[in-house]
Amino acid sequence: MMSKAPLRKGWCPGARRPMPVKDGLLVRLRISGGIVAAAIMRGIAQAGRDHGNGLFDLSARGNLQIRGVRESALPALIETLDGFGLIDEDVATEAVRNVLVSPLAGLNGRSEAGDAAKALEAMLAANKALHALPPKFSFLVDDGSGLSLGSIPADIRFDWTEGTQSFAIGIGGDANKAIFLGHCRGDAIPGIASRLATIFLRLGSSMAEPPRRMQNLIESCGANAIAGEAGLFLAEPPRRSIIEDPCPIGLIRFHDKHCFGVGAAFGNLDANMLDAAAWAAEIFGAGEIRLTPWRALLLPDISDAQADAISTYCATHSFIVDRGDARLAVVACGGASSCTHGTTDTRSDALALMFPARRLCTTGVALHVSGCAKGCARQAAAPLTLIAHEGLYDLVANQTARDAGISDAQRLGFAAVHGIFETIAGKGGRLSDLENR
Numbered sequence: 519m520m521s522k523a524p525l526r527k528g529w530c531p532g533a534r535r536p537m538p539v540k541d542g543l544l545v546r547l548r549i550s551g552g553i554v555a556a557a558i559m560r561g562i563a564q565a566g567r568d569h570g571n572g573l574f575d576l577s578a579r580g581n582l583q584i585r586g587v588r589e590s591a592l593p594a595l596i597e598t599l600d601g602f603g604l605i606d607e608d609v610a611t612e613a614v615r616n617v618l619v620s621p622l623a624g625l626n627g628r629s630e631a632g633d634a635a636k637a638l639e640a641m642l643a644a645n646k647a648l649h650a651l652p653p654k655f656s657f658l659v660d661d662g663s664g665l666s667l668g669s670i671p672a673d674i675r676f677d678w679t680e681g682t683q684s685f686a687i688g689i690g691g692d693a694n695k696a697i698f699l700g701h702c703r704g705d706a707i708p709g710i711a712s713r714l715a716t717i718f719l720r721l722g723s724s725m726a727e728p729p730r731r732m733q734n735l736i737e738s739c740g741a742n743a744i745a746g747e748a749g750l751f752l753a754e755p756p757r758r759s760i761i762e763d764p765c766p767i768g769l770i771r772f773h774d775k776h777c778f779g780v781g782a783a784f785g786n787l788d789a790n791m792l793d794a795a796a797w798a799a800e801i802f803g804a805g806e807i808r809l810t811p812w813r814a815l816l817l818p819d820i821s822d823a824q825a826d827a828i829s830t831y832c833a834t835h836s837f838i839v840d841r842g843d844a845r846l847a848v849v850a851c852g853g854a855s856s857c858t859h860g861t862t863d864t865r866s867d868a869l870a871l872m873f874p875a876r877r878l879c880t881t882g883v884a885l886h887v888s889g890c891a892k893g894c895a896r897q898a899a900a901p902l903t904l905i906a907h908e909g910l911y912d913l914v915a916n917q918t919a920r921d922a923g924i925s926d927a928q929r930l931g932f933a934a935v936h937g938i939f940e941t942i943a944g945k946g947g948r949l950s951d952l953e954n955r
C-alpha cells in the first residue's frame with residue numbers, strides 16, 4: 519500500500535512513498551553512503567524484475583530508482599528491500615536523510631567523511647523536529663578526493679580542506695556559491711548541521727511564505743543572521759574557482775588504490791546491467807559497488823592490470839567505459855516518455871545534439887535538456903540548458919532550469935536548435951559563440 523502521508527509541495531519519491539509515473543511506481547532507494555555489496559545489488563536487480571519492469575535509474579544525487587513497480591507488488595518489494603537493510607522505518611525518516619557523501623570516501627584510509635555522513639544520517643533520523651525540513655533540503659560531505667562534489671549544490675555542506683579542523687562549513691549552494699561559516703572537525707558535523715537546520719526552520723517559520731531552500735533564507739535574512747544564530751562567523755571560502763564535474767569513467771587512481779567507473783547513459787540501467795556490475799565487483803574488485811551523482815557506478819579496489827578486461831566486459835553490458843563517449847556530454851530527464859509533466863522527447867533530442875554539444879564544450883556535461891522548468895535531471899547549472907515547453911525550447915547558458923524558470927525568450931523548435939548547434943560547432947565555434955548568438 520502506498521503511504522497515506524500528506525503530500526507536500528515539491529515532494530520527492532522514496533521507497534515507502536513511491537511516485538506514480540507513466541510506467542508505474544517509481545521507488546527511490548537512498549542507500550546510505552551510496553555503497554552497495556555485490557550480493558545486495560543482485561538482489562535489487564531481481565526485485566526489480568519480480569515487482570517492477572526490470573528498469574532502474576541512477577539519479578543526480580546518486581540514488582538508485584526501481585521503475586515500473588505495480589501497486590499490488592509494492593508490499594512484497596518493500597519487504598524484500600527491508601530485508602536487505604536498505605530502507606528507513608518511515609516516510610519522514612527516508613525523506614529527511616538526504617545526505618550525499620563522496621563516492622570514494624574511505625578508500626584513502628581516511629574515515630572522517632564516511633563516519634561523519636553516517637553520524638549525520640543518524641542525527642537526522644533521530645531528531646524528529648528536523649523531519650519538518652522541506653523535501654529537497656540537502657546535506658553534503660565532500661572528502662576532497664579527486665572526484666569532487668564541489669559542483670553539486672547543497673543546503674548545508676561540509677567540504678574537506680586540510681588541518682585539524684578539516685571541513686569547511688558552507689550553506690546555500692555549490693562550493694563556489696555557498697557562504698562559508700568557518701571550519702570544523704568531522705565529529706562536529708552532525709551537531710553543526712542540526713543547529714543550522716533548526717535555525718532554517720525557526721527563521722523560516724516567521725515568514726509569510728517559509729523558504730524551501732537555504733539560499734532563499736539567505737536572501738531573506740542575510741547570511742550574517744544565520745551565522746550569528748548558529749554561533750558561527752562568515753569566513754573566507756576554502757577556494758573560489760570554476761568547478762567542473764569530474765569524469766568518473768574508466769580507470770581512476772586514488773592514492774594507492776584503483777577504481778573503475780562505468781557510466782549509464784541518462785542514468786538508465788536494467789536488471790542485467792546491475793547483475794553485470796555485481797559480477798564485475800566480485801571478480802575484479804572488492805565485492806562492492808559505489809553509486810555516484812554523475813550517472814556512473816564505481817568498482818573500488820581493482821587491479822590496474824585488469825582495466826582492459828573490466829572495460830570490455832562492462833562495454834558488452836551496455837555501460838559507458840570511454841571518457842570520450844559523447845553521451846557523457848548530455849543529461850536529460852525522461853520528459854514525455856516517462857513523466858506526466860513532460861511534453862517533449864528530451865532524451866532523443868539530447869542524443870541528436872550530443873556531438874555538436876561536445877564540440878562546443880569539451881569536458882564534463884555540456885548540455886542539459888530538461889523536460890520542464892523543474893530541471894529534475896540536474897540541480898547544478900550546465901554550460902547550456904534547453905528547457906522544454908510544449909515541444910519548443912528555451913535555451914539558456916550557465917543557469918539551472920529552475921533558476922531560468924519560464925522566460926519570455928523566443929522559443930525555438932528542435933530543428934532550429936539543432937541548426938544553431940551544428941552551424942556553430944561546424945565552424946569550430948566555442949560555447950561563447952552560442953551564448954552570444
Ligand code: SF4
Nearest residue numbers: 851857889890893894
Ligand atoms: S524536469 Fe519536468 S518533465 Fe523532466 S522529469 Fe522533472 S518534472 Fe518531469
